[in-house]
Every structure is written in structure tokens, then in C-alpha cells.
Amino acid sequence: MDGIIPGANVKVLARAINALAKIGDDLFIEAKKEMLTLTTLNLRKTICVRYHLLNSFFSSYEIDENELTQQSRDISCKIHMKTVLPLLKGGSSREKDFLKLEYENNSDVIIFKMKFKCDDILMKHTLRLMDTESLTVEIKPDAGCNNILASSSFFSQLLTMFSNTDDEITLEVSKEKVAARNYIVGAPVRSKSVRSQVNLNASEFSIFQISCETSINFALRPFRTAIQFAESFNLNIGINFDVGGKPLAVILKNPTFEVNFIIATLNPYSDLQSSMATTSIPTKVSNPKNDDPNITVEDQEALLNVNWSEDFDMSEPTSDKADERSKRSGFQEVVKNKNTEAKVAGKRCKDFSLPVDNLPMEVDHEDMDVLPPSPESPRAKKAKLVFGRCFEPTFSETYLGQVLAPNSDSE
């Protein structure tokens, strides 16, 4: 894939990458036939930001058709945000003539070539990519039944009514009005913050089509990032959403690029949790290269079937007293007890079992259900088998042979 971005649009790319960097740590770059898409997700997968740079964004955009016809319809790669961000962070003082992106399919690197206006300097950055993964975002940004559109200055003025410390915003939308709040009515009051509410009329928006009235709560940070980006290019901001609980999309459109911020939401009046969404955006990250040429299939199967406990000797079964001790959490202080020690000495890793912790959760008896502790993952169980020796008292007589001198201090 080869793309050349003219000077004026390099600024757009720079701002785009800055905005993406505010949300997530990894950048997915997908080159399709008609556009280049930059995507990132936040850690909890509740925010997905996509920048679609259309053909017209580039002064020249070439993509190898042959690569496209394989399983995926795009060429994709994944890169650390930290690798790309410093390249484009420079201010407008370093004006660029153009920026060229070069990527060969299945390559380890992506090349950024930047030509600067002053002194005709050409810089070539070869950036190492992460393991190739392709990302499928299973949400269409205009799937919702409610649509509002207004200018970026309107939204940024709205944001000034709220404080920078506010994390969430709740919109109570009806056919004629919308009330924007930084709190949830009925939630316990936080004593150190101001609760603000702004009542807006439908007439203040360019488009205000509401099919289903709802209350929708979502994070303010990505919303702010979107508004800042839109303001720097004077774009109109469209918000498409459904009911609270379904994702909300902030859509910015321009003849040469389109931006979608997809944010998970919740309905504060019907969902139990009053804090931010645990509903995450359905995305699928798949690793198309499942076969590592260094390990054959038989080796992989063998690895999975290894019984780690075979490395240790088997002899006496554990005693009752040892069982009792092992019932306490493995990390408690070990009480030196000469009687049990002799019996513990013969203990075998295989019979050693750590109890499942009863999680000391603070249960709010009023509304939260007691969540059962998550079952131990097989990896954790294996680790405990392998490292079982670490959970035992450190000193064990018979392994070391005869006792030359008794212990001087009891731990």
C-alpha cells in the first residue's frame, strides 16, 4: 500500500493521531480499496474511534489489488501509538510538503516519509509494527434511531458550562428538548462537586430528530476529544444514538474524511450500576497468523497435554493436619509447628490444593447481588501446581538430611 498525503492534510492526520492517542494505546491501520482507516480502542473496549481517510484525502493512493482478494478485504497492521505519535507531534512550524506511507503486506515495518518545506529535507521513519491483527467493529455508526446535528462551536460552548473535572454526561432527550446533566438525578450527592444542568431546545440544533425519547449516559472524555477535533476544522458534529445502553456514535463528516467516535452508553435510570458502562462495544480482534512456523502442530498438542506434576516424586499422602493448613490461603504467615512439620515433609505437590478464596467483597446489601468469585483459570491452577513448593513452609527437614543445629528463631 502506498499513499501520499499533501501538506494541507498532513495537519489533519497529525490532529487525528493526537485524538486517537488520547483514547487508546494501539493503532490499527487498515487499507481498503477506497479508503484508509485508522482505528483505536480504549482498554475496556467501551470507546472505539475510527478515522476513514478517503481516496480524495490522498494526492496519490495505491493499493495492490492482489493482496486484497485474499481472505480479508483489506491490508491491515497494528502499531503502538507511542511509535507514531512523536512523528506527528511537531507544531505547524515544521511545515511539510507531503507525507508518504508505505506498507508491504505481511511486512514487519511501515514507512513514513516526510518532506519538509524548509531546506527540502526528507525524513524517512521506519516504524516497527506489532503482531498483525485484524479488527472487525460490529457496529454501524448510523444504526440508532435518534439523530442530532449542530456546529462544533455550539457543542464547545455547551462544554464550557461543565467543568473539566466532570467525567460523564447524561442527556435526557425528548422530542422538543434535551437536558444535559453532569450527574444522575437520584444518585447520592458528591459533596465537593457542582451539579450542573443545561436545558436546550430543539431549535438550537440544525437537525433534531428523535424517534424514541430516552436518557443516555456516556463518558465525557471522548466526547470532548471529538469536539476539540471538530472545532479545529470547523466541522459539524452529528450524534446518532438509540436508547440508553446502546452505543452512541459521534459522526464528523468532511468531503475527504469521516470520523466516528463510538462510545458505549447506559441508561442511568434502568441499569443497576450507577457508574460508567461495563457494556463494551462488540469488536473482534483476530490473529490471522495462527501458525508459528517454529512449532509444529504435534508439538503444540504435546505442550497442552503435559502433566507438570510428573516432575515431582510421589510417596506418602498428605496428612490431615497438612490439609488443614493448606486450607488457609497460601500467603498467610507460616506457623512453625514441629509436629506437623514432619508430616508436611512428605507432602506431595500433586495433593496440594489451594482453597478458592472467598473474596472479601464489600457487599452492598441493598442493591448489588453478591458476585461469586470467578473460577480459577486452568493457567492459574497449573501455576499453583508448578510453584506449589513456594507455598509451603520454607524449611523442610528431610530434604536437607540430618539436622545439625536447631532453629535459632521461629518465624
Add this chain to the structure above:
Amino acid sequence: MKFRALITEVPAMRDFMNIALSLSKFSKECVMRITARRVYFIISEEESGPRRPLVWCELPVNFYFKEYNFVGVTEQHNEIYIEFSTVLFARSLGILKQDVKSFKIKLTNKDSPCLTVEIELTAREIASREVVHDIPIEVISRKHWSDYEEPRFNDFHVSIQMPNLKALKNIVEHMRNMSHSLTVCADKNGRLTLKIKTNVVTLSAHFPDLSVESFAVGQIPVLTDCEEELQQSVHSTVDIKKFVMFLSGLQINNCRTVCSIVHEKMVKLHVEQPGALTIQVFLTELTV
């Protein structure tokens, strides 16, 4: 206990906003004392000893508010004292910079006592936009009211008009980098002097030809040097940080400032906009 006040005139709103902004620069918290005729903003010294006011700001109600409904705690004690964060207050009033149709401030109880600020903005369309901010407050009970008594210091040795505050601010801010304490000096002839003294340098700024409001000659302790009798001056050494805080925090223009000094005891700065506003700042002598 009830309080509801409405401002409809834009200049009054801007002034009110500037006062809130100044308060937020003076201190993080303040006490608002609401009475039938006046509204006071009181900022106390941070020391945990007997509370003394650092800043005392008085606003006459009829100058600002078009409507004013007030009922105090009891009939006998017809006042309300509340405490809140000045930063939140100033931030909520920041919208008054825009085109505002009306500004209402009132005491409410929405799960906890709040000072509610309701602002109606003039939008271009027929229907206007409303913004409501609930600022969390703490109501101060009557037994603590004596901590916030009105200061009555009237025996000053000298009261002298202050020069342009902006010029003063620049000078004193530079002085602050060099010393912790500032000596404020005024003499009979209308000369105000600000002095700092370090190991390396003594720096003084003189502002002559200021009008002296009062000068109590007889009460100043007699100075040893006879020459200085002609130029008897009164001085007091105060914390320079607080002086700078006042000068740089004040966001109000066109006001008259008077500096009053009690010899080696206290400096009081009195800012006045006749009929509209008085702010008094009390700086006590530094005990080094």
C-alpha cells in the same frame, strides 16, 4: 431560612462575577453572610486560633439585586451564614461573561444544602437556554457566628490613599522573589514607601504626593533621632505573599483604595466603590 435573589442588569452581573473571581484568587473557601440589607463575603486567616478575618467584603443588596427575598435563621438572629468553595463559585459564575438574560441565586436543599445558581441565556431563537448549577455548601450554625464578627479597627495611625494598584503589583511581585516580608511605611507628607531588606540589598519604592486622610501624630512612639521628627512615619511589616495575593487577585477596576497603618501592628487595605462595594484586607504584623 430562605434566600432568593435576582439580578437582571448586565453590569451588576459582571461586577458580581468579578467579585467571585477575586475571592477565588484570595482563598479556596469563604463564608457568605446574608442579611436583610447586605451580603458579606468573609475570608478568614488560616490559623486555627481565634478566627480573624483576612478579607471582609460587603455588598449592599439594593445595588445588585432587582429582587431579594430573605428570611434569616430566626427572627432574633436574622442572618444566614454559609461556607463554600470559592473556586466552584467562581467557575459557576463564569458563564456571566456571555449574554445573560437573568441570574438567580438561591438557597436550596437538593439532598444536601446547595447554593443554586440559575442562569438564563439569551439564545438567538425564541426559546432561551437555561443553565443550573448546584454548588454544595455547609450551613454554619449559630454558635460559630461569633467567629465571623465584623472587624472594628478604627484607631489607625495613618490613612493614606494608595497609588495605582497595577504599578504597585508589578513592583511588589518582583520584591516577593527576594524577601518574605514587606514594610509598609507612610508619612505625614503623603509619601508611601514599600521596603524590603535582605542580606544583600535594601530595596524601597516611594510613592509621593498621595493624599493623607488622617495622621494621628501624638500616638506614635517618639523616635530617637530628632531629625526624623519632621518626617515622622508610621510603618508595619507584613507578609509579602498576602499583600501580593490581594494586589494580583483583585479583578475589579475603578475603585478607590486606602491604606491604613497601625504602627508596628497592622496594615489594612480598604477598597471601595462608593455605594457598590467595600473590601477590607487585614494584614497583621509579622512576628519574626
